[in-house]
Amino acid sequence: MSTENTQDRARYVMRPPVDVFESEDGLRLVVDLPGVPKDGLELNFDQGLLGLVARRPLGEGDDAPFAEFRRRFELPRWIDGDKSTARLEAGVLTVELPKADAARPRQIQVSFD
């Protein structure tokens, strides 16, 4: 899916609502994307930026115009973008962004001689 070629079919652009949660393992982003099919989703992780573009068709067929959800997040350095996973279910996108190993809390074993 090329942004350049399809730009003129984007009828309007919206900023979707998002929840951001943090656990010991990493960050979880939850985004409302109603009407977006799996092949309409584009997630890019580049230089600490997570870019989200999601296209919602506004009609039938390949040439149908669409609405676009766009949002971009600057992520903390301790996120390991290569290990991120995403799932889209019932119009809700969930992205798991694990912490880099160095950033995880770890148990220090202390021993006494």
Added chain:
Amino acid sequence: MLFRLDDLDHTFQVMNDLHRRLDRALGAAGLADVPRASELGWVDLTETPDELVLRADLPGVDADALDISLKEEVLTLTAQRRVEVPEGHKVHVRERRPYKFTRSFALPTRVDPEKVGARLRDGVLTVRLAKAEAVKPRQITLAD
């Protein structure tokens, strides 16, 4: 002293930092002015010669948290959405809202109650209601 100022500052610093990062990222992307998608289901009601079509944005709403009923020419939609903090997580940003609402729509024409279909897909509800035969447009042919 009831609390240590240091603790409090630190608590909010983490949160504020993330907010600042998000805002800065949005500003950099030129998206600060982009309209927010609605928090509570947008509804479209459209009409073709043969049917009425209602579409509602209901991301994250389960089929069993949805109730659709038709009585006379009024279509009523009840939907509930829960938005929970996952276990063991703390909250940085919370924009997605839980809701429970009921909306009723007076339909502009009579419909056939036997020909109503509803589908929930990708977080969008589509209800199709076939118009009653009596109100469908009819082609009139001229007699010779």
